[in-house]
Amino acid sequence: MRAKQQGRAVTGPASLTFLGGAGTVTGSKYLVELRGSRLLVDCGLFQGFKQLRLRNWDPFPVEPRSIDAVVLTHAHLDHTGYLPLLVRNGFRGPIYCTPPTLDLSALILPDSGHLQEKDADFANRHGFSKHKPALPLYTQADAERSLRQFRTLDFGREHEILPSVTIRYRLAGHILGAASVELVHDGVRTVFSGDIGRFDSPTMPDPETLPLADHLLVESTYGNRRHDPKSPEDALAEVITRTSARGGTVLIPSFAVGRAQALLFHLQRLKAARRIPDLPVFLDSPMAQDASDILCRYPGLTRLSEGECRAACGVARYVRDVEESKSLDVTPMPKVIISASGMATGGRVLHHLKVFAPDRRNTILFSGFQAGGTRGAAMVAGAEAVKIHGSYIPVRAEIANLPMLSAHADADELLRWLKGFERPPKATWVVHGEPEASDTLRHRIEEELGWPCRVAEHGGRAVLS
Incomplete structure (x- = not known):
């Protein structure tokens, strides 16, 4: 051997x-x-x-x-x-x-x-x-x-x-x-x-x-x-509605595989029921987009039919181009951005955080466990600034976490x-x-x-x- x-x-x-x-x-x-x-x-x-x-x-x-x-x-x-x-x-x-x-x-x-x-x-x-x-x-x-x-x-x-x-x-x-x-x-x-x-x-x-x-x-x-027994859709609706009312953007650092697809599922249901303002939703993670397509190939290993999966994934506009990703940071309209990574350890979400975290109108919405030593854990714990690309970025946006989405x-x-x-x-x-x-x-x-x-x-x- x-x-x-x-x-x-x-x-x-x-x-x-x-x-x-x-x-x-x-x-x-x-x-x-x-x-x-x-x-x-x-x-x-x-x-x-x-x-x-x-x-x-x-x-x-x-x-x-x-x-x-x-x-x-x-x-x-x-x-x-x-x-x-x-x-x-x-x-x-x-x-x-x-x-x-x-x-x-x-x-x-x-x-x-x-x-x-x-x-x-x-x-x-x-x-x-x-x-x-x-x-x-x-x-x-x-x-x-x-x-x-x-x-x-x-x-x-x-x-x-x-x-x-x-x-x-x-x-x-x-x-x-x-x-x-x-x-x-x-x-x-x-x-x-x-x-x-x-x-x-x-x-x-x-x-x-x-x-x-x-x-x-x-x-x-x-x-x-124990996870919060509150419905994740109720919690999502509350965060998005109050952020939109103050003219802000909801930025969701998300794991590209699993969590992003669950978020799309809940957002599609909320939009269909008209429980949230009709904000544009952007999925700014090419990997999350590809993972969503893979999810729809295996209906036998999920609770979703292929049609339900396609409807959930269709609620968001897919952002693949880097320039389009950058344009999200300069567009003033309220919106929802889902971007990897889930604990803000890397990826495109870091560039969005540099723009949205300093503004009190916005919300940085985490969606599950944040491991010790990550930016996500620091922000959930109340950090007033986080280090990104060698510089400290002030955190003035509302910080929320939905652990029931874990x-x-x-x-x-x-x-x-x-x-x-x-x-x-x-x-x-x-x-x-x-x-x-x-x-x-x-x-x-x-x-x-x-x-x-x-x-x-x-x-x-x-x-x-």
């Missing part, structure tokens, strides 16, 4: 090492070492706080060539965004995912490389980087090369991906193509929750409950919170999903959450379910017996 030939030999009992997504909501990477082989579940970028982002530049903890395969839960960058670097540094195995995850990754990964190249170029031209020269973590070409190693697997079927190692994908909700993973080796069943979606979502299916697991990794993004299950929904298991796992690890959220969920699992449970630590290792 490759793990013996290129890198240290994998011996002893099967084990699991937490290389990311532990103590933080970003950088998900879980290394499974079996007799003679290595398997990586998810391969995400660290985002947010600088000390986390710097981990992206560290040498990978094991030789990339020694990894036999990667299994992805879904397409978001915090689960896939390190793949181009892993491939560039020598990983040559297959990357398994569901068919929609491949389609979405083909948008997200090259875009990530392209943005990193643009940001490095911008920093070099304007001289605000501490590095001379500033370099991208990886390039668009690196990302496109990594896509050649993707292999798709259908939901619900057992697939042998290595000798005597099988996986089965289960619907996780969350976004199109998102999955929980059942990994079986030597009779041992390890379940990776991935990101669990909402129950009773108007657009996505309920997360599928699983019957059995010997070992379980469960996410905890909202492990210490695609992550809240604490009660996570417990609902966990109660689907027929018997307690031998061991449960809480992952993918800020420390307080993870520990709160751990406590609830121990107290309400009576399961043995631990919060995963970065770099920690567990035996899978």
